[in-house]
Amino acid sequence: SQQGEEDPQALSIQEGENATMNCSYKTSINNLQWYRQNSGRGLVHLILIRSNEREKHSGRLRVTLDTSKKSSSLLITASRAADTASYFCATDKGAQGGSEKLVFGKGTKLTVNP
């Protein structure tokens, strides 16, 4: 299985602190994505990093990818209470006939306390 595994399972921090979540996977990938899910809602795409990229930024988000270690990290800087959500990594092996089969991890539940 190429399932991603997030670490830690839960993370509680104070507003203004940085939050780091990690993801490990088992097989080679074309790209890795991070998604966010507010409680009981759908997932929202945050960022995609391709296998030939090592780091990517989007606003307060920073994602790194180490294909040699089969791991990725998501850093949220200067966290806000509104960042409270579950964060998932998803891996894929490339589109097959126009659709994408993603494999998700169990997620990291982030709580940002005001």
Added chain:
Amino acid sequence: ETGVTQTPRHLVMGMTNKKSLKCEQHLGHNAMYWYKQSAKKPLELMFVYNFKEQTENNSVPSRFSPECPNSSHLFLHLHTLQPEDSALYLCASSHPRSQKQYFGPGTRLTVL
């Protein structure tokens, strides 16, 4: 809002009932997906439709029956469900050859 809608948002049904979940997107996407999200388990891919054709059935029990009449609509017909089928059912869509998926808000299903 991601542009993907799901109805109903909440559903309670008995094991002998027949119900349907609906998903709709007008994003011009040609791939649509059904996922099941249970507590403390990873998101499970159930079905994939690409240009209205089913391209993936992830060993889903036959009590779940998908239907994709066109690229904008996706249904999940439910019958004779079990209590362990209680979960959040998420629909997603994507553009051909795009790795990014857009998710609906989900239907919270409870089977009594």
